[in-house]
Amino acid sequence: MAQLDADGGRAAPAAHSHAIVDDHRHVIDMGRLDMNSRSAAAHVDDGDSGSAGSDDVPSCVVCTEPLEWVAIGPCGHRVVCSACAARVRSIPNPDHRCCVCRTICPTVVVTKVAAAEREIAFSTLPAASEDGRAGEYWYCAAMSAYFDDEQQYEATKEAVSRRRAQYIAQFWLRVFFASLLGVLIGSIFAIGSNFAIGSPDWVSSVGIVSGFTVFSVGLTIIFYFKN
Ligand SMILES: [Zn+2]
Ligand SMILES: [Zn+2]
Numbered sequence: 383m384a385q386l387d388a389d390g391g392r393a394a395p396a397a398h399s400h401a402i403v404d405d406h407r408h409v410i411d412m413g414r415l416d417m418n419s420r421s422a423a424a425h426v427d428d429g430d431s432g433s434a435g436s437d438d439v440p441s442c443v444v445c446t447e448p449l450e451w452v453a454i455g456p457c458g459h460r461v462v463c464s465a466c467a468a469r470v471r472s473i474p475n476p477d478h479r480c481c482v483c484r485t486i487c488p489t490v491v492v493t494k495v496a497a498a499e500r501e502i503a504f505s506t507l508p509a510a511s512e513d514g515r516a517g518e519y520w521y522c523a524a525m526s527a528y529f530d531d532e533q534q535y536e537a538t539k540e541a542v543s544r545r546r547a548q549y550i551a552q553f554w555l556r557v558f559f560a561s562l563l564g565v566l567i568g569s570i571f572a573i574g575s576n577f578a579i580g581s582p583d584w585v586s587s588v589g590i591v592s593g594f595t596v597f598s599v600g601l602t603i604i605f606y607f608k609n
Pocket of ligand 2: 458481484
């Protein structure tokens with residue numbers, strides 16, 4: 383069984399065991415994963431010494447919280463909680479890959495851990511593209527997930543839309559400050575060039591200020607979406 387060292391987070395060499403580092407900088411120790419067991423214990427190292435789930439209570443491989451609701455994809459891994467699935471699968475960077483095996487999971491089914499033993503036939507899931515009731519499930523379009531419990535569906539949907547509102551507010555705040563910076567730098571250049579030429583020319587001043595503003599906002603948007 384592989385063990386992670388406390389500072390580096392690297393897996394020590396061991397037979398039949400390897401570690402996965404995902405885009406969210408979590409190291410998942412594959413040696414401790416047992417997808418078929420309800421007592422699956424997984425270890426995630428995100429900087430500190432970390433703590434593994436106990437043998438009796440299954441824990442989420444991403445946040446290490448005890449698993450109550452689990453998101454299951456077609457690959458069959460049952461080790462990610464619904465809150466982490468919602469975070470990973472929705473904005474700002476929707477990622478539909480399984481946190482364990484990186485298989486693309488176009489949809490997941492969120493169910494109680496206690497009920498997670500049952501087989502889910504993904505091919506027979508009702509077609510859905512909008513939020514709301516879909517057959518015996520509730521569908522959340524923002525994370526492409528089916529829920530078999532209405533309360534959990536509503537709670538997760540609310541958390542996703544709260545995150546979306548935060549993300550949009552953050553985006554516009556950055557655009558606002560970028561434009562302010564552009565106007566400021568543009569004004570400094572415009573004043574400087576007017577002094578150099580001798581007579582103030584408002585047309586070229588407006589041009590310089592707008593140019594810097596557009597440049598600053600453009601750069602901010604590009605970097606925001608690249609992250
Ligand atoms: Zn989690
Ligand atoms: Zn998987």
